[in-house]
Amino acid sequence: THFGYEQVPVHEKRARVAGVFTSVARRYDLMNDLMSLGIHRLWKRFVIDLAGVRPGERVLDVAGGTGDLVREFARAVGPQGLAVLSDINAMMLGEGRRRLLDRGIVGVPLVQADAEKLPFAEGSFDCITIGFGLRNVTDKDAALRSMRACLKPGGRLLVLEFSKPLNSALSKVYDEYSFKVLPLMGRLVANDEASYRYLAESIRMHPDQATLKRMMEEAGLARVQVYNLTGGIVAVHRGFRL
Numbered sequence: 415t416h417f418g419y420e421q422v423p424v425h426e427k428r429a430r431v432a433g434v435f436t437s438v439a440r441r442y443d444l445m446n447d448l449m450s451l452g453i454h455r456l457w458k459r460f461v462i463d464l465a466g467v468r469p470g471e472r473v474l475d476v477a478g479g480t481g482d483l484v485r486e487f488a489r490a491v492g493p494q495g496l497a498v499l500s501d502i503n504a505m506m507l508g509e510g511r512r513r514l515l516d517r518g519i520v521g522v523p524l525v526q527a528d529a530e531k532l533p534f535a536e537g538s539f540d541c542i543t544i545g546f547g548l549r550n551v552t553d554k555d556a557a558l559r560s561m562r563a564c565l566k567p568g569g570r571l572l573v574l575e576f577s578k579p580l581n582s583a584l585s586k587v588y589d590e591y592s593f594k595v596l597p598l599m600g601r602l603v604a605n606d607e608a609s610y611r612y613l614a615e616s617i618r619m620h621p622d623q624a625t626l627k628r629m630m631e632e633a634g635l636a637r638v639q640v641y642n643l644t645g646g647i648v649a650v651h652r653g654f655r656l
């Protein structure tokens with residue numbers, strides 16, 4: 415295509431995703447701050463507020479990486495509740511554990527799991543989140559179905575993910591940024607241009623707002639609402655298991 419994107423076969427995608435996150439685990443948070451100019455913190459804050467987690471609830475953060483979301487959920491659920499961090503990558507979970515302990519947060523179980531086949535009983539959680547994770551999952555429909563199954567009836571799923579800028583001027587600036595600036599930053603900061611090129615490409619391949627909404631509905635989620643952030647660069651989709 416016009417970005418020089420080469421289609422990655424499905425079986426290679428899994429290995430590539432694993433490689434990217436193993437190679438970036440230690441620098442992951444620094445890179446997030448640099449690449450998003452710190453704005454990812456605001457996007458996460460929005461999800462935390464919209465999730466509206468209450469004391470005593472059970473919350474699961476899927477593809478939770480270094481634990482930015484679960485940290486807040488652990489506070490919100492209090493001693494009677496439960497907040498679980500899960501991710502497919504052991505290195506990312508290791509960083510998550512380290513960062514939770516640094517902040518004195520204990521009692522967050524860490525579960526290594528593929529979002530496509532979560533190892534939790536049907537109806538285990540009041541709230542499930544996946545932040546900047548669905549994009550990396552090979553079979554997104556399977557992941558949506560698996561997350562829905564883990565929700566209690568009435569429970570909510572929140573998906574925070576890159577999406578499609580709402581206007582073409584923003585879209586142009588954003589393309590320049592992600593295909594020129596991002597790989598350069600990747601080279602300078604992480605000595606890893608390829609991983610950050612992959613990142614930009616995976617963002618473009620990800621379903622836009624309307625498509626993801628439909629996918630969630632097809633996976634059995636109801637009352638799906640879309641919240642655009644930063645002009646649609648990022649969107650939060652929230653749906654319920656009824």
Ligand code: SAM
Nearest residue numbers: 435477478479502503506528529545546547550
């Ligand atoms: N949620 C964190 C955040 O917002 O900072 C981490 C996001 S990070 C961009 C994406 C995470 O998805 C990585 O930690 C990666 O290991 C994880 N991941 C990739 N494929 C996955 C899968 N199939 N199931 C579960 N996690 C996966």
